[in-house]
Amino acid sequence: MLALALALLLHAGATAADAGHGAAPPAPMAFVPPAPGSYELMRIMDAADGRVLDTEGRARDLSRYTGGKVTLLSFVYSSCADAAGCPYAYLVFHQLQSRLARDPQLAGQVRLVSLSFDPVRDTPEVLALYAGDQARPGRAVEWAFLTTASVKDLLPILDGFGQDVFLDVDPASGAHLGTYSHVLKVFLIDRDRTVREVYTTAFLMPDMVYNDILTLLMETGAKPE
Template identity: 30%
Template sequence: VPTTYQVRGVVKDLHPETKNAIIDHEEVPGYMEAMTMPLRVRDSALLQGLKKGDRISFRLNVTEKVDWIDEIKVLESGVPLKLAGKEEELPDLRPIAPGQLIPDATLLDVKGDELKIASYRGQATAITFIYTRCPLPTFCPRLNSHFEATAELLKKDTDGPRNWKLLSITIDPARDTPEALAEFSKAIGADPAHWSFATGSLQDITAFTLKCGLRFWDDRGLIQHNLRTLVVNPDGTVRKVLEESEWTPEELAAELRAAAIDRKN
């Protein structure tokens, strides 16, 4: 009888002709550390439909003489393993629209602790995407200043709701570590009671941003990206999508205020 382990990992390569998949897997407690290695299936049909970059779960079976995997399930389909070199390399996904539920994602806050998008349920939330090295004043710096102004407007509204949050997610996780984001948020005067910053793995961030309609890629060392800010109702549905950076803090504050006091939420 084999010893079995439930494991998660990312498909790096597929070799159905030899019944192997190269998988970057997490630590298997009590058995082996996290590593990238070939894992064998008994039936090559189990590899059909898998793609490089798929995040999967699987069962690892081990006896004294052999090992193999089965019960393979795709958790996240084909997101990039590295920053795309051009926009055309990104998957063409239909982004979520107003009325649809915001997808969950597991990120890291400025303390390095786990932060889930689902944890914002009950709050009217604005989510935007930035990176701290962004040099163009009408891109990330404007989004940062708009969020700061929005927070001030809502805090000054003493009779207004208090169940609102702002969340800025970096699209440069290699440089924007939790420590770097902590320093950045302090430098720009972000109030942590209402405004949070998040990073995470490139894979998790890319998967979430694509679903939100945000696309980013590496252009000779400079991250190119569109701009997209989502207003999310307390029930987790998208209330409004603000394109680019032409919206005003007054507009965002009004949307958050309305979302926070909307009794339907």
């Protein structure tokens, strides 16, 4: 219902407020992405590894969350207010989770990972709240919300993936303002932990990401409906 309301709201060019009910057609994409399996995704680099914490506070290797399934991984922080950053990735992930769940053959072969780059504030407890129902066990498409125990644990992971993050500071005092500047990057990782695509906001289009996921699954024999 929320989605439909927002579609109407967007169509009218209004500000974000309560809107009426009704169906609004999806906005057309600027292009039709190539069909799944009609192209090959590059093998860009190995996915970085490191120590992370799940929402229960258990220490894990990140590699546990990047192998065995096709994985879409994004660096986020829960208080991010940049609409084209974390919130946008969150919505794209949500949409993909819903869409993939409709095909039981695919759902179990795909994983979503949101990894915080704010270990100080994004504790496992905060991330559990941030995740909400998305991370509930038993969801057809797994969505893991992860953080790290310290900046020391986080930095090698950020460096390994090439994710820039800047701390926003008060120019006068130099104090951290609690926000971060970053260019959103989302990583598509195959079952063998190889990064096969990197998306920024300019190219993070839900239909195209979906097709890329199918393309990777088809490499190992999947036949999407």
